Amino acid sequence: KIVDIPNEEWKLILPPDLYAVAREAATERPFTGKYNDFDVNGEYYCAVCGNHLFGSTAKFASSCGWPSFFEADKNGVKYTRDSSHGMERIEVLCKRCNSHLGHVFNDGPVPTWVRYCMNSISLDFQRDKK
Numbered sequence: 687k688i689v690d691i692p693n694e695e696w697k698l699i700l701p702p703d704l705y706a707v708a709r710e711a712a713t714e715r716p717f718t719g720k721y722n723d724f725d726v727n728g729e730y731y732c733a734v735c736g737n738h739l740f741g742s743t744a745k746f747a748s749s750c751g752w753p754s755f756f757e758a759d760k761n762g763v764k765y766t767r768d769s770s771h772g773m774e775r776i777e778v779l780c781k782r783c784n785s786h787l788g789h790v791f792n793d794g795p796v797p798t799w800v801r802y803c804m805n806s807i808s809l810d811f812q813r814d815k816k
């Protein structure tokens with residue numbers, strides 16, 4: 687089910703730093719996010735709406751300064767062209783609530799060769815239960 691809430695309402699609900707990234711497509715500073723240098727088995731969800739986005743099995747150490755994944759949940763994300771800041775990039779958004787997550791690039795590792803470059807603040811992590 688789609689979550690369709692206008693930004694004026696999100697601004698009242700979300701912490702300012704999450705609002706800036708998720709709803710205004712800001713980028714957190716590299717090497718500062720809580721999931722950049724982080725390798726624990728579990729699942730990653732949209733920090734805004736809880737939609738499932740990534741599994742830790744698709745996470746890899748990219749050294750770019752942001753948490754990186756080689757594969758996303760097909761039902762979790764959607765894509766749009768982003769021509770901002772003088773670059774041509776593919777923006778990655780939550781399929782459920784339309785929040786900005788990051789970008790995807792064609793310089794990833796096997797098996798997909800793509801790199802989902804995500805903002806930590808846009809993600810919520812849940813450790814695998816044993």
Ligand code: FE
Pocket residue numbers: 732733734735736737780781782783784785
């Ligand atoms: Fe979401």
